[in-house]
Amino acid sequence: MFGARGTGDTSGYGGLVRTAASTGSSERPYGSYFDEVADDLERAYPLFSEAIERVVVDRGELTLHVKREKLVEVSMILRDTLKFEMCMGVSGIHYPTDAGRELHAVYPLLSLTNNRRVRLEVSVPDADAHIPSVVEVWAGNNWHERETFDMFGIIFDGHPGLTRILMPDDWQGHPQRKDYALGGIPVEYKGATTPPPNERRSYK
Amino acid sequence: MTTFDPYAPSRDTTEGTVYSVTGGDWDSLVQEIGSTKEERVVVNMGPQHPSTHGVLRLVLELEGETVTEARCGIGYLHTGIEKNMEYRSWTQGTTFVTRMDYLGPLFNETAYCLAVEKLLGITNDVPERATVIRVMMMELNRISSHMVALGTGALELGAISPMFFAFREREIVLDLFEMITGLRMNMAYVRPGGVQQDLPEGAIPKIRDAVKLMRKNFKDNTTLLVGNSIWMKRTQGIGYLDLAGCTTLGITGPVLRSTGLPWDLRKMQPYCGYEDYNFDVITADTCDVYGRFLIRMNELEQSLRIVEQALDKLEKLQGAPVMVADKKIAWPAQLALGGDGLGNSLDHIREIMGTSMESLIHHFKLVTEGFRVPTGQVYAAIESPRGELGAHIVSDGGTHPYRMHFREPSFNNLQATSAMSEGGMIADIIGAVASIDPVMGGVDR
Numbered sequence: 001m002f003g004a005r006g007t008g009d010t011s012g013y014g015g016l017v018r019t020a021a022s023t024g025s026s027e028r029p030y031g032s033y034f035d036e037v038a039d040d041l042e043r044a045y046p047l048f049s050e051a052i053e054r055v056v057v058d059r060g061e062l063t064l065h066v067k068r069e070k071l072v073e074v075s076m077i078l079r080d081t082l083k084f085e086m087c088m089g090v091s092g093i094h095y096p097t098d099a100g101r102e103l104h105a106v107y108p109l110l111s112l113t114n115n116r117r118v119r120l121e122v123s124v125p126d127a128d129a130h131i132p133s134v135v136e137v138w139a140g141n142n143w144h145e146r147e148t149f150d151m152f153g154i155i156f157d158g159h160p161g162l163t164r165i166l167m168p169d170d171w172q173g174h175p176q177r178k179d180y181a182l183g184g185i186p187v188e189y190k191g192a193t194t195p196p197p198n199e200r201r202s203y204k
Numbered sequence: 205m206t207t208f209d210p211y212a213p214s215r216d217t218t219e220g221t222v223y224s225v226t227g228g229d230w231d232s233l234v235q236e237i238g239s240t241k242e243e244r245v246v247v248n249m250g251p252q253h254p255s256t257h258g259v260l261r262l263v264l265e266l267e268g269e270t271v272t273e274a275r276c277g278i279g280y281l282h283t284g285i286e287k288n289m290e291y292r293s294w295t296q297g298t299t300f301v302t303r304m305d306y307l308g309p310l311f312n313e314t315a316y317c318l319a320v321e322k323l324l325g326i327t328n329d330v331p332e333r334a335t336v337i338r339v340m341m342m343e344l345n346r347i348s349s350h351m352v353a354l355g356t357g358a359l360e361l362g363a364i365s366p367m368f369f370a371f372r373e374r375e376i377v378l379d380l381f382e383m384i385t386g387l388r389m390n391m392a393y394v395r396p397g398g399v400q401q402d403l404p405e406g407a408i409p410k411i412r413d414a415v416k417l418m419r420k421n422f423k424d425n426t427t428l429l430v431g432n433s434i435w436m437k438r439t440q441g442i443g444y445l446d447l448a449g450c451t452t453l454g455i456t457g458p459v460l461r462s463t464g465l466p467w468d469l470r471k472m473q474p475y476c477g478y479e480d481y482n483f484d485v486i487t488a489d490t491c492d493v494y495g496r497f498l499i500r501m502n503e504l505e506q507s508l509r510i511v512e513q514a515l516d517k518l519e520k521l522q523g524a525p526v527m528v529a530d531k532k533i534a535w536p537a538q539l540a541l542g543g544d545g546l547g548n549s550l551d552h553i554r555e556i557m558g559t560s561m562e563s564l565i566h567h568f569k570l571v572t573e574g575f576r577v578p579t580g581q582v583y584a585a586i587e588s589p590r591g592e593l594g595a596h597i598v599s600d601g602g603t604h605p606y607r608m609h610f611r612e613p614s615f616n617n618l619q620a621t622s623a624m625s626e627g628g629m630i631a632d633i634i635g636a637v638a639s640i641d642p643v644m645g646g647v648d649r
Contacts, residue, residue: 058580058581059322059323059325059580059582060322061582061583063581085451085452086451086454086456087454088454088583088585088592088594088611088616089454089594089611089616091596091607091609091611092607092609093581093598093606093607094607106581106596108583108594108596108611110592112451112465112467115472115473117473117583119583138452138454139452139453140452140453140454140455140616140619141454142619143615143616143618143619144615144616147615151286164279165278165279166278166279166282166648166649167279167282168279175284175287176286176287176607182284182287182288182290182291
């Protein structure tokens, strides 16, 4: 804007950008109860190193990146052996630039017995957006998976009734994907067409 | 019967004959249904129905008055808040989240702000006075929210007077909100880094008076409902859901506590300094609507206790800051109510317009562009009146969220409708849904 090159940031605010959280695995010791969770899972699940792609500890939270083929197995063990009785839903994230792993699904788990939290993350390519459903493990994920399907188009295989939940049944597209414009459909009024808001200006 | 009935046309489907009722002559419909062998009736209740607690649609399959299947239809209040927030700055986000669960706006704001602060790494830099104000506002909000739950819940079961009393109390709380934030609902008061502005002059004595008044008033509803034989017949043993059902369905809040498990995030995973307050976690062991009603009733008193303790703390913290010291994050929110009724601080305007170019640039950049938040994802959970309210936020290092998702307790808990009401009477669905206390603004977001 106004002929500025680069980021156009003349204020020094760019200086606030700190080093991004590492996308690699965290090193042991993880700290807090995270080592114990990882040890318990390794002991209870012999395929640990095969199923868990990465273990990330960031901002006091533990994230296990799970291969989708092993998601249900790992979930079963986390529920029954490690006592993560509750799954607080699933939240999708769309990274269009992350080739081959465009769609992520994040499952925050909660253990009432041990008062602990852990997060599972599964990533799948956009071209093959299938993740096995964990409804048989945590029945309460039913609606959450429907919402993530509705918003991101991730298909949860084995879900008892994967239909849209928030958008109308005949809606085209999945609104929270990054390639879906805000507003989605152009607003037409008396012949003039207003583009979706994110095509009008950008704060970035 | 082969003649066409304009009020109750029937058509044959693979499922059997389906009758659509469009009003008018019920006699012919009843007659025709009576002549069929199957007595299965599917009733669509809502989305516009006075007792479905908002725009909730229930699809019920009935056998006589017994519900054999109950399914919820939601999405009538979907507003795309999560998507919208990806196009607004981090500070503007509070204006959106406050509109989700419109009975607990301060909980939404606080969950969101705690998550943003965790991402920024400034959780420990938030001034104590701001945190205490947040706690006080949340507990007042819990009272107003529970009051709607109790009042409308009773109203839906046919008891009108409790609603009058409940809304009288809610009005007291909303007046306090108006005095403190300027708005009764959707106040966007809690901001990343603190709160938008300090308590106004003379607020603490007014809140103390309100607490005293409410404590006296609560007795009205207690005497009306607790132990009332009609109320107990409508609520005891209704909407049963035990601990196993709650854990598998991810149910939290009063519904979980009605199974006897004292799970309250304020105690179990304290945030905002809740470990420094004395209060009890209320439970019941009946797993039914009456138990949940008693829990909400008794939580009112616990919230008043917390408010009183927060007021004591605030008196000691008079004049302390309510926003983080980092001027790269804190908005220049030195607002003061002027004679013209506008919220601008004349000193601040004089500084940015008259004396300091840098201040003007700083103000402009911060307000229009906003601050940047380091890359990463966090999940921050708090105990809202309905259960665990979690904010899952992903940042890519930019000036607005990359992805924002709220784990809404109403959305999750509403799934229990089937488990609670199938096999029961149709009239008891109302009580079961009311005991979940879903807020459709939160369910649909």
